[in-house]
Amino acid sequence: MGDKMNRRAFLGYTAAGAAGLVLGDLIGKAEKAGSVSTQVRTESSPKAGERVSFYGAHQAGVVTPQQNCANVAAFDVTTDNRSELQQLLRTWTEMAAALMDGQPLAAEPQDAKFPPKDTGEQMGLDTGKLTLTFAVGASLFEKDGNDRFGLRARKPAGFTLMPKFHLDSLQEQLTHGDLIVQACADDPMICFHAIRNLAIAARGVAHLRWQQTGQLGVKSEGTKRNLFGFKDGTNNPQLSDESFMNNNIWVGASDGAPWLAGGTYMVVRRIQMRIETWDQQTFAAQEGIIGRQKVSGAPLDGKQEFDQPNFGADPGGKQTPLDSHIRLSNPRTGENSERERILRRGYNFMENLDSVGRINAGLLFVCFNRNLQTQFESIQKRLANPKQLDQLMKYTDTTGGGYFAVLPGVQAKGAYLGQSLFA
Ligand SMILES: C=CC1=C(C)c2cc3[nH]c(cc4nc(cc5[nH]c(cc1n2)c(C)c5CCC(=O)O)C(CCC(=O)O)=C4C)c(C)c3C=C
Numbered sequence: 001m002g003d004k005m006n007r008r009a010f011l012g013y014t015a016a017g018a019a020g021l022v023l024g025d026l027i028g029k030a031e032k033a034g035s036v037s038t039q040v041r042t043e044s045s046p047k048a049g050e051r052v053s054f055y056g057a058h059q060a061g062v063v064t065p066q067q068n069c070a071n072v073a074a075f076d077v078t079t080d081n082r083s084e085l086q087q088l089l090r091t092w093t094e095m096a097a098a099l100m101d102g103q104p105l106a107a108e109p110q111d112a113k114f115p116p117k118d119t120g121e122q123m124g125l126d127t128g129k130l131t132l133t134f135a136v137g138a139s140l141f142e143k144d145g146n147d148r149f150g151l152r153a154r155k156p157a158g159f160t161l162m163p164k165f166h167l168d169s170l171q172e173q174l175t176h177g178d179l180i181v182q183a184c185a186d187d188p189m190i191c192f193h194a195i196r197n198l199a200i201a202a203r204g205v206a207h208l209r210w211q212q213t214g215q216l217g218v219k220s221e222g223t224k225r226n227l228f229g230f231k232d233g234t235n236n237p238q239l240s241d242e243s244f245m246n247n248n249i250w251v252g253a254s255d256g257a258p259w260l261a262g263g264t265y266m267v268v269r270r271i272q273m274r275i276e277t278w279d280q281q282t283f284a285a286q287e288g289i290i291g292r293q294k295v296s297g298a299p300l301d302g303k304q305e306f307d308q309p310n311f312g313a314d315p316g317g318k319q320t321p322l323d324s325h326i327r328l329s330n331p332r333t334g335e336n337s338e339r340e341r342i343l344r345r346g347y348n349f350m351e352n353l354d355s356v357g358r359i360n361a362g363l364l365f366v367c368f369n370r371n372l373q374t375q376f377e378s379i380q381k382r383l384a385n386p387k388q389l390d391q392l393m394k395y396t397d398t399t400g401g402g403y404f405a406v407l408p409g410v411q412a413k414g415a416y417l418g419q420s421l422f423a
């Protein structure tokens with residue numbers, strides 16, 4: 001959950017709300033069609049604030065510095081008509097560009113005889129640097145042996161449904177999906193509004209399968225903490241490290257699925273945390289489980305948060321246990337460990353008690369990587385290896401999530417999400 005670089009370097013922000021603000025596409029179209037009179041924006045006008053640009057070679061929401069809130073929503077496609085699916089992606093493209101730019105989805109005044117075209121709960125709110133990130137699941141290419149949309153041949157090798165790893169408790173209604181949208185913003189209402197309106201636009205073509213919200217500590221300085229109280233994201237790659245992103249995160253044209261070049265693979269895991277059990281562990285035991293100091297975030301053999309641990313000097317695991325989380329997730333064995341590295345972008349979730357009165361909270365683990373097998377899976381298999389289990393596994397339970405291919409970015413108006421997939 002690191003956020004170590006200058007935000008402005010990444011945000012194609014505009015100071016909106018200024019006079020002469022260009023009206024959004026959607027309104028523009030409505031005006032051209034003569035359905036609405038030109039007028040000054042009223043209540044639904046966006047407030048001034050930083051915006052993240054929707055357009056670019058890569059989608060936003062991957063190397064964008066983390067906003068405070070997330071709402072991740074997976075959809076099942078209900079049509080078997082390829083054109084309807086393409087049309088949905090075109091519609092979502094226009095909507096996403098408008099939403100991220102703080103534009104209302106409907107022209108005013110709206111037609112009183114129909115349900116509102118924009119549900120309206122965002123009126124008067126800042127966009128909170130909203131990003132919307134769209135991805136597809138393996139089931140879009142083929143489901144139950146069916147080549148549903150003539151896309152089977154386009155499925156990248158190695159792109160599967162997320163397998164059940166050792167000790168996973170995946171629940172079908174919280175797992176997989178044909179499409180997924182990650183909405184992130186500094187305001188949970190903004191995320192909710194985006195997902196809700198995208199779902200309305202999908203009616204008859206796709207419906208919500210599962211949804212998970214998450215949040216980070218809002219005003220904390222430096223690396224954010226997870227619900228076990230540890231800094232989470234310390235050894236994440238620097239977001240400004242373009243060469244790392246090109247090597248480890250963005251899919252390349254020569255990776256076997258040229259249509260996905262500029263995209264990436266997103267892993268989502270809804271990880272329930274056994275809060276009550278964790279809270280009974282001693283301070284020292286908690287540090288040994290993670291492999292870092294709780295307050296500073298420093299490695300157990302270091303002093304400062306960003307010191308690098310020296311596992312080579314501690315082969316027996318006296319200082320940093322061999323089965324601690326950081327030692328197993330990154331053993332630091334040279335080139336191989338470097339190639340495996342992923343970009344984590346998770347959020348904490350805190351919900352009501354479960355049916356037996358336990359705290360229902362955890363980590364909405366989200367990570368991005370260029371190759372699912374040689375990166376995420378390789379790490380996850382080490383953590384879940386029954387012969388040397390990550391100590392943290394005793395305190396967590398994964399109940400949902402999935403694997404998704406994040407579509408390449410939309411470079412200019414007129415192009416649409418997934419265009420290269422259908423070309
Ligand atoms: C398979 C990937 C990972 C899962 C699943 C995962 C779950 C998980 N992690 C924490 C808490 C921390 N993780 C930390 C580091 C860390 N975790 C992973 C991978 C997974 N974690 C990696 C690759 C790393 C980086 C290791 C390194 O390079 O040193 C840390 C330490 C701070 C940091 O660098 O981020 C914490 C704390 C929880 C609570 C959790 C499941 C609920």
Ligand SMILES: [Fe+2]
Nearest residue numbers: 232325326329
């Ligand atoms: Fe971790």
